Amino acid sequence: VVVIGICSIFIKMGSYQPYLQSLKELLHVTDAQLTTVSDRMLQDMTYGLQLSRKSKTQMEMLPSFVDSLPDGSERGAFIGLDLGGTNLRVLLLTLSDPVDNGSKPVADIKSESFKVTKDLLEGTSAQLFDFIAEKMASFAHKNGLVGKKLPVGFTFSFPFDQDRINHAILKAWTKAYHIKDGVGDDVVQMLHDAIARQGDLNCEVVAVCNDTVGTLVSGVAEDQNCQIGLIVGTGTNAAYLEKVSNIESVESQGADRWMCVDMEWEYFADTGCLDQFLTEFDKQVDASSPMPGQFIFEKMISGMYMGEIVRSILCKLAKVDNLFAGNISETLATTDAFLSRYVSDITEEAIAEHGKTEVVTKILSSVGVTPSSEDVVIVQLVCEFVSTRAAHLCAAGVSAIARKIKANHPDENDLVITAGVDGSVYAGHPTFDTMLEDKTAQLCSAHGVKVQFIHAKDGSGKGAALIAA
Structure with a gap:
């Protein structure tokens, strides 16, 4: 037109x-x-x-070790993290039984987005992951999740090598990120360390994936x-x-x-x-x-x-x-x-x-x-x-x-x-x-x-x- x-x-x-x-x-x-x-x-x-x-x-053609896709039987509450271009999104997904004998579970989503500032884009990996843990804690307090141990899935939109689903070695910072360190380190361990420093969360990162893999899995749902x-x-x-x-x-x-x-x-x-x-x-x-x-x-x-x-x-x-x-x-x-x-x-x-x-x-x-x-x-x-x-x-x-x-x-x-x-x-x-x-x-x-x-x-x-x- x-x-x-x-x-x-x-x-x-x-x-x-x-x-x-x-x-x-x-x-x-x-x-x-x-x-x-x-x-x-x-x-x-x-x-x-x-x-x-x-x-x-x-x-790169990187295997994600995501080899199990949602089939509608999933139930419970789960945390999703999404670190993208210049934003962090923290999400709570609650899956409950379908209504009216439907095939899909009822999905309730609460989420909040936070801006990744320029100083974080150009700082250290510890500063970035401390920011993530801080926002996770803030989200947990607002949504009554403090004290609850919830599984976390982490979308990390940068190239990394994997040999299992909860282990990811960072290959490079891309997009607008110019962080001074972190390449060669395990993304999941860096987040767990930040969660430990934060001291107010009881979470386990059970999976890390790229944003495209996350989008594919969301599409399957x-x-x-x-x-x-x-x-x-x-x-x-x-x-x-x-x-x-x-x-x-x-x-x-x-x-x-x-x-x-x-x-x-x-x-x-x-x-x-x-x-x-x-x-x-x-x-x-x-x-x-x-x-x-x-x-x-x-x-x-x-x-x-x-x-x-x-x-x-x-x-x-x-x-x-x-x-x-x-x-x-x-x-x-x-x-x-x-x-x-x-x-x-x-x-x-x-x-x-x-x-x-x-x-x-x-x-x-x-x-x-x-x-x-x-x-x-x-x-x-x-x-x-x-x-x-x-x-x-x-x-x-x-x-x-x-x-x-x-x-x-x-x-x-x-x-x-x-x-x-x-x-x-x-x-x-x-x-x-x-x-x-x-x-x-x-x-x-x-x-x-x-x-x-x-x-x-x-x-x-x-x-x-x-x-x-």
């Missing part, structure tokens, strides 16, 4: 059109190219599961056919159900045993396999990021970078005198000044109120720009180009996962699986979900598998509690 609406003006834009047309072509990834991306990710997934070939891919967990928010990653016999680092105990695998797909393109799709704007964003050369796939998709790609393009357009009369404000010239939620808000207005420009004008004013009517249309187009590319690259990844799952079910024709998805981009961008779903269906159509999508809202925290259950 937004493409058709905006392009009707685009055609009439005279001198602006040639550069915009080049920009559109620059950011467009063809179906053939998306198929190539899907093929390469499928290959890398297979390599990552094999000890002898693991060095050929940057994707909604739809027993869920086999993919996907996060598209500040960062992006995916998990899926794999046959344990295909995971060489895990001892197989039965041909029918399955396990959630945390892909860490944000590393996928770090081998250079997507270099042909990197624009000058991607390279600028990468160069100005905390970790240049890493998380290239994530930088083309996720909310942490989408706004910065748009900002870089707008500055370039202004420099070639195609935008804002050639003027770049001091704010617009500042890294990260154009937030990714602006991209969502601008697209929302373009769809819902075609012809109105109040939102775009207000956003541009906030970054020091007074736009013309033609400027507004150009900004809308740039947001659309960047959003479409992100959704389609994400679809290429999902189609690779779907094909890998289909390979594990060779006798099932027209296999239908479900993906549980969460994250601010998927939930907040007005067209991302539809573009992702449509392109995934197109890319999977020749492979005998179909993906249905559900929004696993707040799935990572709930999923952690369900894993504890």
